[in-house]
Amino acid sequence: EVQLVESGGGLVEPGGSLRLSCAASGFTFNTYTMNWVRQAPGKGLEWVSSICPTSTYIYYADSVKGRFTISRDNPKNSLYLQINNLRAEDTAVYYCAREIPAAMTGFDFWGQGTLVTVSS
Amino acid sequence: AIRMTQSPSSFSASTGDRVTITCRATQDISSYLAWYQQKPGKAPKLLIYAASTLQSGVPSRFSGSGSGTDFTLTISCLQSEDFATYYCQQYYTYPRTFGQGTKVEIK
Numbered sequence: 001e002v003q004l005v006e007s008g009g010g011l012v013e014p015g016g017s018l019r020l021s022c023a024a025s026g027f028t029f030n031t032y033t034m035n036w037v038r039q040a041p042g043k044g045l046e047w048v049s050s051i052c053p054t055s056t057y058i059y060y061a062d063s064v065k066g067r068f069t070i071s072r073d074n075p076k077n078s079l080y081l082q083i084n085n086l087r088a089e090d091t092a093v094y095y096c097a098r099e100i101p102a103a104m105t106g107f108d109f110w111g112q113g114t115l116v117t118v119s120s
Numbered sequence: 121a122i123r124m125t126q127s128p129s130s131f132s133a134s135t136g137d138r139v140t141i142t143c144r145a146t147q148d149i150s151s152y153l154a155w156y157q158q159k160p161g162k163a164p165k166l167l168i169y170a171a172s173t174l175q176s177g178v179p180s181r182f183s184g185s186g187s188g189t190d191f192t193l194t195i196s197c198l199q200s201e202d203f204a205t206y207y208c209q210q211y212y213t214y215p216r217t218f219g220q221g222t223k224v225e226i227k
Contacts, residue, residue, distance in 0.1 A: 035216070037164075045156075045164065045207055047216040059214040062121075095163055099211070106154030106169040106211060113163055 002026040002109050004096050009114030016086050016118075022079040022096030022111055030074040033099040035107060036081050038092035038116075048094070049081065052101055064090075086118045122146055122210050126219035132227040137198045141222045143191045143208035152212035155184055155193045158221075159204045167206075168193065198224075 008020040022034070036048040049070040050059045058070055069082040079096050093115050097107035123146040133139050143153065151171040156164040166175045168184035171191055181196040195202055203226050208219040 044221045045158075045209075045218040047209075047218065050214065050216070061215050097164075104152060104170040104173075104211075106166050106209065107156075107164075108166050108169070108175065110163040110165070 004098065004109060004111030006094060006096055006111045006114035009094065009116045011117045011119065012086055013120050014086060014088060014118055017082070017084045018086065018116060020081040020083065020094055020114055020116070022081075024077045024079065024098070027098070027109075029077040031101075033101045034070075034072060034079045035097045035099055036068075036070060036079075037095045037097055037107070037110075038090075039095070039113075040089070040092045043092075046092075050099070051079070083116070086116075088118050090116060091118045092116060121215050122149060122213065122217050124208055124210055124217050124219040126206075126208055126222045128222060129220065130223040130225060132225045133198055134227045135198050135200055139195045139198055139224065141193045141206055141208075141224075143186075143193070143219050145189045145191075145210055148188050149210045149212035151187045152210055153184075153186070153191050154209045154211065155182075156207045156209065157202075157204045158207065164207065195224075200226075 003025045005023045035050045051070045067085045071080045093113040095113045097110040125144045153171045155168040158164040167178050172184045183194045205221045205223045207221050
């Protein structure tokens with residue numbers, strides 16, 4: 001059974017940092033592009049970042065570039081998102097989602113999300 | 121960045137209705153278009169990819185069409201479990217972008 005389980009969310013003050021994790025199981029993790037997508041309370045979906053299977057290609061949304069760092073550890077079947085200098089507008093549920101690279105299949109499986117709240 | 125615009129943003133419908141949601145891209149994305157369904161408190165679920173290919177396990181009452189810049193999601197006979205918010209997404213290029221969502225409510 002495919003599983004993606006996010007963790008690491010919580011309440012943090014503006015300017016603080018967090019490291020989100022996504023534990024993958026039930027599929028060959030090192031063959032998938034992995035993504036982070038966030039959703040602010042009551043708002044739509046916003047793509048945040050993507051990392052290819054070998055970590056060679058990494059992409060970020062302009063809204064997070066320079067503050068967020070995506071990484072992965074293939075032997076540990078884990079995806080990470082280091083979030084620095086947090087702002088109120090980063091408050092959201094953060095989802096990880098997998099994608100077959102160079103295929104027209106979209107984000108075919110998503111985790112249940114972890115909530116990040118930025119507030120003093 | 122490619123902007124995705126869905127219409128309508130929300131509407132009310134009854135079970136059994138045929139409903140159509142449209143999605144327009146600001147530039148040609150070929151068929152690199154996916155549709156997702158999201159229910160409150162849940163993760164999005166992939167319904168359709170490559171504009172018209174039904175994801176495994178998704179009921180056949182869902183269908184997608186279009187290419188280039190104009191796309192549609194159709195639910196042929198709305199069921200109670202279909203009341204949700206629907207998003208389109210382009211994955212033709214980075215940044216990946218989503219439409220703003222279409223909420224389908226019970227009339």
